[in-house]
Amino acid sequence: MSVIPPMPTPAERPAEQVAFHRSELGVILPLYGRMVAAGEWRDYGISCLRDVAIFSIFRRTAEHPLYRIEKRPRLRGRQGMYSVIGMDGRILKRGHDLPGVLRVLERKLIRPVD
Template sequence: MTEQPERRNGEDRFADHTSSVIDLREYKQSRDPLPVTFHRRELDAILWLYGRMVGEGQWRDYAIDHLKEKAVFSVFKRSGEIPLYRIEKNPKLASKQGAFSVINTNGLILKRGHELSQVLKVFDKVLKLVDK
């Protein structure tokens, strides 16, 4: 004799299982997408700049936000205020204007580009000759 699980009267052995077809495209779209993050080299470049500006006494605090559509590194003069600058990575804009941008307190885009190192040059001070 073979051992089979006991069935109640009139119960089919496949009654427990429901069959349905799932479209994989729908399944992928229904799942929550992973948030956008800064890669290690990008974060290294941003934190190097942050350290330099803290050393100069211009910046004091920062915050990192990883959202569904973009990653944001916000820089503060004091921790309780609105950010002085936001360094954003938006992959949807990578093929157009560039994924990286620097935005000031008023929402004005100071620089945008495809490479983070070029975008961060907006913070480099240019020495100017002043005539008396």
């Protein structure tokens, strides 16, 4: 005779995490690679939390991130679930389209040639 364990209550269930999908990382990582090649960025970190996934970009490993790319699915129907946040905490760009939101960082790569 087999015994079926009871369903866990919501408090006992492990919290679900928000994460970047492979297709989203496929948009973020080429930009990251170009900025590393240009000498602007050196390291990154990914945090997957309950309400938000964060891709942090660093100039050096042991400092605060220069930029954070955040994914907040709860904001999908409002101002957009993707945002780029600067080191000072200001939202530089927010929207529904990840490549469009990342354009604010691509502009940093384009510099006038002396």
